[in-house]
Amino acid sequence: MNPALLKLDLYCKGARLDDTCFVEQDGGRRVLRTRAGLGSGLEVILPGGLWTNIPVAEPFAQKSPYSIHREAGQYRLRRRGRDVAALALSPRPEWYDRTSSTGKPMTRIGTLQGTYLGVYPAKVCEYWTQKPQKENCKFCSVGLNLGVDDADEKSVDEVLEVARAARRESGITYVDFNTGHYGGDTYLDILEPYVTRIKRELGLLVGIQTPPHRNLKRYDALREMGVNRVSFCFEIFDPETFRAICPGKHREYGLDYYLEAVRYCAALGRKGPRHEPWVTNGEIIAGLEPPESSIKAIDWITSVGAIPTVCVFRPLVGTDLEDASPPKTEEMVPIFRRLYEACMEKGLPIGCAPNVHVSLVLLPEECRYLSPRRFPWRTLKLKAMAKALRFSLGRRFAAAPTAAEVAR
Numbered sequence: 250m251n252p253a254l255l256k257l258d259l260y261c262k263g264a265r266l267d268d269t270c271f272v273e274q275d276g277g278r279r280v281l282r283t284r285a286g287l288g289s290g291l292e293v294i295l296p297g298g299l300w301t302n303i304p305v306a307e308p309f310a311q312k313s314p315y316s317i318h319r320e321a322g323q324y325r326l327r328r329r330g331r332d333v334a335a336l337a338l339s340p341r342p343e344w345y346d347r348t349s350s351t352g353k354p355m356t357r358i359g360t361l362q363g364t365y366l367g368v369y370p371a372k373v374c375e376y377w378t379q380k381p382q383k384e385n386c387k388f389c390s391v392g393l394n395l396g397v398d399d400a401d402e403k404s405v406d407e408v409l410e411v412a413r414a415a416r417r418e419s420g421i422t423y424v425d426f427n428t429g430h431y432g433g434d435t436y437l438d439i440l441e442p443y444v445t446r447i448k449r450e451l452g453l454l455v456g457i458q459t460p461p462h463r464n465l466k467r468y469d470a471l472r473e474m475g476v477n478r479v480s481f482c483f484e485i486f487d488p489e490t491f492r493a494i495c496p497g498k499h500r501e502y503g504l505d506y507y508l509e510a511v512r513y514c515a516a517l518g519r520k521g522p523r524h525e526p527w528v529t530n531g532e533i534i535a536g537l538e539p540p541e542s543s544i545k546a547i548d549w550i551t552s553v554g555a556i557p558t559v560c561v562f563r564p565l566v567g568t569d570l571e572d573a574s575p576p577k578t579e580e581m582v583p584i585f586r587r588l589y590e591a592c593m594e595k596g597l598p599i600g601c602a603p604n605v606h607v608s609l610v611l612l613p614e615e616c617r618y619l620s621p622r623r624f625p626w627r628t629l630k631l632k633a634m635a636k637a638l639r640f641s642l643g644r645r646f647a648a649a650p651t652a653a654e655v656a657r
């Protein structure tokens with residue numbers, strides 16, 4: 250029973266949902282085609298407290314050896330019919346069933362991904378609407394999602410209302426904003442008003458995931474503003490595969506510029522404000538290039554002081570790669586083992602943010618279950634950092650004004 254291996258194996262194989270399962274009636278979350286192009290599955294918590302998103306809607310999941318059953322009111326995972334583990338459904342908060350004061354279902358403004366709030370605040374990524382030919386990334390489902398499970402435009406007030414409900418009722422500590430590409434590099438201009446209000450009124454940790462702005466000085470301003478995480482999804486480290494899978498990103502920015510943005514932002518950690526933690530992520534998708542190339546990406550990202558986010562490729566229904574096969578678990582294990590070891594070797598701050606459980610990726614700290622190596626001093630240091638951050642955020646949340654105080 251290795252929880253990281255189970256999480257990984259389920260990403261690669263998916264699971265069949267048995268007819269005995271009534272996820273929503275049992276307090277679970279509806280399967281949503283979420284943003285970022287890789288989420289489409291059932292949100293559950295595995296043994297060991299690992300939150301995950303199990304593919305259940307794709308054809309490959311229908312052939313999986315895993316199946317999920319409900320027995321005596323409890324959800325169980327079986328493999329080839331044999332009981333493997335108990336599963337807990339990720340709880341669906343009450344606010345999931347409410348509308349905002351503007352009348353939109355709150356889940357069309359933001360959704361929980363694990364235990365943080367994910368918001369895709371603007372119109373669809375322009376690679377999807379490019380003329381004469383679309384230039385979307387081949388694995389991406391964002392252009393299929395918007396307007397289905399997600400509202401097209403979300404005002405700052407609407408997002409604040411949902412973030413406040415998620416803070417109060419779900420105990421979130423972190424809000425993640427995600428945009429695609431917009432001509433004129435407007436994505437940071439779009440996000441800044443949301444960030445400013447969330448930092449001022451809720452004191453939450455905030456991260457943004459956008460293309461790399463052409464003026465890298467803009468990230469100095471975000472750092473000053475109190476943003477805690479910037480993430481750049483270059484997806485693929487092999488230049489030829491990058492060009493084939495991400496034609497829009499290749500034409501607009503190019504792989505080298507993505508890497509330059511990762512390097513630049515990672516160096517901003519040394520600047521203030523000191524009370525705001527800062528991490529830079531380089532995000533890749535394992536399973537779309539050879540494992541050695543993914544490992545090279547991990548080594549490069551960590552060498553500049555950034556933390557890799559490694560997704561597992563999921564051939565989502567309706568995407569250009571829907572007929573591709575998901576990766577094999579045994580090919581993924583060395584990648585995720587290296588993820589943990591490289592982060593620990595470089596002393597990067599992994600696993601420090603309180604109550605941030607991520608369902609769509611296997612986190613670096615979760616990958617410790619895949620490595621025989623232990624890093625006792627660094628582990629102690631990380632625990633101390635986590636404690637200090639929990640303390641400082643606790644004070645900040647306690648001092649945040651209520652909605653009524655803000656309205657006055």
Ligand code: SF4
Pocket residue numbers: 285286374375376377384385386389390391428429430498
């Ligand atoms: S940049 Fe690529 S992955 Fe991101 S939303 Fe656009 S098409 Fe999808």
